[in-house]
Amino acid sequence: MTRYRHPQWQEQMKIQVDYNNMMADYVGKEEGFTRQHIEALADQIQGAHKNMVEKRAAGGMDWRNLPFHQEEVVQQILKTAEELRNRCDAFVVLGIGGSALGPLAVQTALNHLHYNELPADKRGGPRFYVLDNVDPERVAALFDVIDPAQTVFNVISKSGSTAETMAQFMIVYQMLREKIGSGYVAQIIATTDAEKGNLINIARDEGYTTFIIPAGVGGRYSELSPVGLLPAAVCGIDIRELLAGAAYMDRLCEQADVFANPAYMLAVLQYLAMGRGKNISVMMPYADSLKYFADWYAQLWAESLGKRLSLSGEEVFAGQTPVKALGTTDQHSQVQLYTEGPFDKVVTFLGVGRYRTEVNIPRVFENVPGIAFLGGHTLGELITAEQLATEYALMKARRLSFTITLPEINAFTVGQLIQLLEIQTAFAGELLNINAFDQPGVEEGKNATYALLGRPGYEAKKQELASRPPKNPAYII
Numbered sequence: 239m240t241r242y243r244h245p246q247w248q249e250q251m252k253i254q255v256d257y258n259n260m261m262a263d264y265v266g267k268e269e270g271f272t273r274q275h276i277e278a279l280a281d282q283i284q285g286a287h288k289n290m291v292e293k294r295a296a297g298g299m300d301w302r303n304l305p306f307h308q309e310e311v312v313q314q315i316l317k318t319a320e321e322l323r324n325r326c327d328a329f330v331v332l333g334i335g336g337s338a339l340g341p342l343a344v345q346t347a348l349n350h351l352h353y354n355e356l357p358a359d360k361r362g363g364p365r366f367y368v369l370d371n372v373d374p375e376r377v378a379a380l381f382d383v384i385d386p387a388q389t390v391f392n393v394i395s396k397s398g399s400t401a402e403t404m405a406q407f408m409i410v411y412q413m414l415r416e417k418i419g420s421g422y423v424a425q426i427i428a429t430t431d432a433e434k435g436n437l438i439n440i441a442r443d444e445g446y447t448t449f450i451i452p453a454g455v456g457g458r459y460s461e462l463s464p465v466g467l468l469p470a471a472v473c474g475i476d477i478r479e480l481l482a483g484a485a486y487m488d489r490l491c492e493q494a495d496v497f498a499n500p501a502y503m504l505a506v507l508q509y510l511a512m513g514r515g516k517n518i519s520v521m522m523p524y525a526d527s528l529k530y531f532a533d534w535y536a537q538l539w540a541e542s543l544g545k546r547l548s549l550s551g552e553e554v555f556a557g558q559t560p561v562k563a564l565g566t567t568d569q570h571s572q573v574q575l576y577t578e579g580p581f582d583k584v585v586t587f588l589g590v591g592r593y594r595t596e597v598n599i600p601r602v603f604e605n606v607p608g609i610a611f612l613g614g615h616t617l618g619e620l621i622t623a624e625q626l627a628t629e630y631a632l633m634k635a636r637r638l639s640f641t642i643t644l645p646e647i648n649a650f651t652v653g654q655l656i657q658l659l660e661i662q663t664a665f666a667g668e669l670l671n672i673n674a675f676d677q678p679g680v681e682e683g684k685n686a687t688y689a690l691l692g693r694p695g696y697e698a699k700k701q702e703l704a705s706r707p708p709k710n711p712a713y714i715i
């Protein structure tokens with residue numbers, strides 16, 4: 239039996255959410271919360287739970303079902319992935335936001351940290367790139383390091399119309415036609431909505447291999463759909479284990495009791511903290527492999543909760559600004575601010591129980607006491623000690639923090655982490671009484687871009703832009 243089906247192994251691999259340092263017993267009663275604070279929200283928590291259950295039953299949270307109902311899709315993905323591994327040297331994701339950050343986070347978490355630099359026989363698949371910007375220098379630089387004839391491009395867009403992704407796709411399409419001729423069709427795979435947008439129609443007309451993002455799954459909640467599963471499988475990641483981890487966490491997070499439900503507890507305490515003006519949510523993994531999880535979480539938390547209007551239409555200006563940090567690196571850059579600056583943050587540490595590899599610090603310079611004490615320890619011991627020490631320093635300075643620990647980084651625990659943070663976000667949305675699944679605030683910028691580039695239908699917006707007050711040269715130095 240595969241390891242992720244063993245209840246005992248699952249139990250060993252269960253992610254732990256430690257909220258001691260959010261509580262008054264640890265950070266003091268001025269900053270910390272008590273059981274009574276949480277219990278006082280009982281009705282609101284119950285109402286939010288009921289909404290989650292009802293929305294899920296009504297099909298409003300299809301992303302939560304991704305770990306359970308995709309066997310057919312998984313089989314197609316595995317078949318495609320195997321075929322691609324045999325024929326391509328590079329696999330490039332064209333996408334942005336929710337169509338890029340999840341694939342990047344999972345790949346970095348689960349494959350070698352210098353995956354692309356390994357020789358082909360030591361990699362689980364082709365070299366992997368995520369092109370999530372339209373910086374011309376970056377696009378040109380990628381073209382310098384890939385062989386178009388041996389590269390497959392996975393264009394991912396839920397809406398099928400995001401300007402950045404479509405521009406990248408148009409460039410790649412033209413480049414492939416020029417460089418390899420009619421065979422280019424096999425070098426493009428589309429991942430998009432079954433109906434919406436331009437990409438699905440182009441993919442059908444052109445005959446690309448296409449994977450569908452289910453209708454009820456929004457971009458930032460789509461990592462466990464083909465958006466993330468195909469790139470992961472192509473790079474040799476066990477996507478069944480990833481989904482099993484997410485399913486395991488989902489079940490834990492079905493419980494109505496906030497004291498038993500890790501996602502609800504995270505959301506409730508963040509909600510209480512927001513109520514006290516903690517407007518910044520720092521995510522600080524103590525593992526380079528989890529660095530991009532902080533990026534993925536930043537979009538999830540920011541786009542989901544940053545809302546002007548409540549569900550009942552009042553102006554609430556909700557949200558918490560996500561900040562990305564990396565332990566230990568940012569101890570030497572940001573932690574000074576976290577311990578002594580404004581009391582406006584909640585830090586979420588992401589820790590690792592056991593690192594996958596270990597490096598010994600040799601016993602050298604034994605006559606230099608200031609560094610000799612390091613000799614004989616491992617780097618794993620050092621990074622873990624630094625994490626504990628930073629948690630302690632923050633606690634002593636009365637700063638709020640959580641610690642989420644992955645017993646080890648593997649597909650099962652990473653799947654759990656994705657589902658945990660998505661449910662946390664959705665539940666925080668319920669508590670804040672906002673829509674955690676839309677992003678109306680990005681429309682103005684998108685429309686202005688369309689107008690500036692002359693998209694038909696945006697003439698009025700172009701005029702509006704042209705009639706804005708000219709910039710005052712006196713304010714430009």
Ligand SMILES: O=P(O)(O)OC[C@H]1O[C@](O)(CO)[C@@H](O)[C@@H]1O
Pocket residue numbers: 334335336337394395396397398399400403457458541677680
């Ligand atoms: O997958 P799409 O539709 O191209 O969208 C990319 C990203 O753009 C946004 O719509 C914001 O502009 C995100 O919500 C989304 O993840």
